[in-house]
Amino acid sequence: MVGGGGGGPLRRVGKYEVGRTIGEGTFAKVKFAQNTETGESVAMKVLDRSSILKNKMAEQIKREISIMKLVRHPNVVRLHEVLASRKKIFIILEFITGGELFDKIIRHGRLSEADARRYFQQLIDGVDFCHKKGVYHRDLKPENLLLDSQGNLKISDFGLSAWPAQGSFLLRTTCGTPNYVAPEVLSHKGYNGALADTWSCGVILYVLLAGYLPFDEVDLTTLYGKDDNEDAFEDETGPLTLNAFDLIILSQGLNLAALFDRRQDCDKLQNRFLSRNPAKVILSSMEVVAQSMGFKTHIRNYKMRVEGLNADKTSHLSVMVEVFEVAPSIFMVELQRAAGDTSEYNTIHPKGQIYIGQ
Known part of the structure; x- marks a missing residue:
């Protein structure tokens, strides 16, 4: 429902007045909202129905909602209610202001x-x-x-x-x-x-x-005390698969050699590298290294955000990482610097500590 007034249009969902976006993930946005009847501030998680169906997440969403309805406790984020429209699902949650x-x-x-x-x-x-x-x-x-x-x-x-x-x-x-x-x-x-x-x-x-982790190895084999296993990180859906046209667009001058010639220096790969490790292992390995360097990580659906202060605590670094499948058992990892110093970014660039290898 959309409402208006002297100050311009205000978006309304039921009894809630919707405000700014306070968080965003692959399949949902979290917005600040206010209950117009009680004045209570809430967090509104907005999910797109078509995206949920396309990514076969309907059962997962239903399970999460059912569980949150069940676990009402002072030390659990409270689910107030769930609303729905033809295109959207709105999960109304307790608004928490103190951070993580x-x-x-x-x-x-x-x-x-x-x-x-x-x-x-x-x-x-x-x-x-x-x-x-x-x-x-x-x-x-x-x-x-x-x-x-x-x-x-x-x-x-x-x-x-x-x-x-x-x-x-x-x-x-x-x-x-x-x-x-x-x-x-x-x-x-x-x-x-x-x-x-x-x-x-x-x-x-x-x-x-x-103030630090008890198990903090940069290598998953050491961390788990066992060989990497492709099934150890099983998930319902895999990373986005790139077709030939996607690869052509990504390559410079329609030349795919930069993606597949492993003899080239890593500097020439710029912000991408290849690995035969399973996609989940790649991301988890990168997460372990990033966290060991003091950075905060968020992983959702084969994408990872790495962020935090640099070593001197003088500037903020933000890097986006995404894994693509370019062929069976061959994955391409792309890194994009969103914010921060180039020298600090190079510490987690493929030529640096996070490089996964063949």
Whole structure:
């Protein structure tokens, strides 16, 4: 519903007056909104129905909504209601103003024992409530823990959450963030969702008290203590596949040699490189390295945003990374610098530490 007034048109969705965009992902935008009946501020997650259907995410969205309706707890971001139009779905969420716990750690380093204890107790209270409802988060990490205006912790992002299928005790989908995921999740033998979440909570407690990760290898083989396995990061959909015309457009002067001649110097590849590693392994490896360098990462659907202050804490660096499949088992990685110093960008350029190799 669109409303107007002396100050110009105002967009309305039901009883909510919609304002600025406060977050944006691959399939959704998050907007600030206000309940015109109560004056309460909310976060409105706006999803496009056609994109959801095209990317076969309908069941995932339904599951996330059902789970958030179920887990009403002071330490879990509250779902107020869900609205829909012919083209859009609107998920109305509690508006959290204090940012991510991750940001607090980045700014201040390790926390005091008293602060760490408080956050950990709130985390365990929220996670325990979820588990009693049969819900397992599966992606617990400081980036998914928000702080309200009073400094209280709120668990968010239930996009990877699940409950065991009826009659089945073990979960089998491999998912999560490498540094926080429990070893048994990678075993392909099934795992207990509650125990896997508990492992992640333990890693979070370590980060709160130490200011760095307990498991922080730049190489996934070392990190996991096992060989890379293409099935270890199984997902329903793969990276975008490039056809011949896409490759021609990407190449300079219609010359594809720059993409495929591995004998050339990496400098000539500019912002792209090739790898035979699985797409998920590529992104996870780059995420581990970026985080070890103090940068913050966000991964969604084979795209990753890397951002944070440079080593001197004098400027902000922002880099977009996307993985494309150019042939079976051959992937192209493209990096684009959105903001920041060129020299700092070169530290995570393919010729630098994040280069994955053949």
